[in-house]
Amino acid sequence: MITSFQNSMTRILKQNLGDNMNTAVFYITDNGKKTALKISEKIECDVFDKESLKNIKFYFDNYDSLIFIMATGIVVRKIAEFLKSKKTDPAVIVCDDKGKFAISLLSGHIGGANEIAIKIAEILGGTPVITTSTDVNEKIAFDVFAKKNNLYIKNIENIKYVSGDIVNGKNVGLFSDVDIKGNIPKYIIENKKCESNVFITALKKDIDKRDVCLVPKKYILGIGCKKNTPFCNINNAVYDFLKNIDVKSIKAVTSIDLKKNEKGIIDFCNNENIDFITFTSKELEKVEGEFSKSDFVLKTTGVSNVCERSIKCFDENAVIIKNKTIYKGITLALGEIDFVCRF
Numbered sequence: 001m002i003t004s005f006q007n008s009m010t011r012i013l014k015q016n017l018g019d020n021m022n023t024a025v026f027y028i029t030d031n032g033k034k035t036a037l038k039i040s041e042k043i044e045c046d047v048f049d050k051e052s053l054k055n056i057k058f059y060f061d062n063y064d065s066l067i068f069i070m071a072t073g074i075v076v077r078k079i080a081e082f083l084k085s086k087k088t089d090p091a092v093i094v095c096d097d098k099g100k101f102a103i104s105l106l107s108g109h110i111g112g113a114n115e116i117a118i119k120i121a122e123i124l125g126g127t128p129v130i131t132t133s134t135d136v137n138e139k140i141a142f143d144v145f146a147k148k149n150n151l152y153i154k155n156i157e158n159i160k161y162v163s164g165d166i167v168n169g170k171n172v173g174l175f176s177d178v179d180i181k182g183n184i185p186k187y188i189i190e191n192k193k194c195e196s197n198v199f200i201t202a203l204k205k206d207i208d209k210r211d212v213c214l215v216p217k218k219y220i221l222g223i224g225c226k227k228n229t230p231f232c233n234i235n236n237a238v239y240d241f242l243k244n245i246d247v248k249s250i251k252a253v254t255s256i257d258l259k260k261n262e263k264g265i266i267d268f269c270n271n272e273n274i275d276f277i278t279f280t281s282k283e284l285e286k287v288e289g290e291f292s293k294s295d296f297v298l299k300t301t302g303v304s305n306v307c308e309r310s311i312k313c314f315d316e317n318a319v320i321i322k323n324k325t326i327y328k329g330i331t332l333a334l335g336e337i338d339f340v341c342r343f
Contacts, residue, residue: 099124
């Protein structure tokens, strides 16, 4: 996707800022170019000159983090019309062309802009500028906590109530279905309702308007199906199968590689933003354990069970908590993996 902008880009491969995070750095002045290249010596990034600012929507939609070496006002005007949500917007960091300041401008928590700004300041010998209240008051931010612990935030709009209470010196309740380790701040009160509360649960839950629900990615969904099974059939089967388990708790969907291009499964995974992982019949057959068997599946795939075996192939320590369940042309199984939240 970058090839059309080759003339204005220098491809640099260095230390990545995070798992699969792709970063673009933009400059305008000669000093800005020097600062951009200094950044590129330490992190993996694509460096662009001012001509690329004409195509800023492309970069906004296709990069996880954008670093601008220029005035903040220029950046605000360039990106304003593309802002959508703190869940999806990329991290935006602004530096002056001498590298004296690295400003976390957008998506400081979920997007990681605060951490990136600190990293950039270290590289340039400058000062990071962080303005999020929880950070400047040295309090926990539950959107950052969720990101670090692989928790899905069900109602991100309520984070402001939890963070506001924490910053204003109030206690916040915490209720969790998963193990918690580390030092819990004294203003986070376990198993006691407060004005605002945080629930960590993989179950569907109705919560009050000031509460936040964080869903742990603790389940693996194994699936098998007949060729060309429609998305709607798969979607309905999965939701019926899960019952009161929140679909956002699914870390991955697993199957045999014969299904890697199965449109119904792919559409379901894309719709729910879940990874789809497949394994060969030989990989599935090597998995040890007791599994349900099907002569038909053996004949068509080369292995007697797909849905349960693929779960164990993904994580050998996963525990099958719902065995193979048959729907019309679809088989499903559910595995649970170890999950711990850490403060």
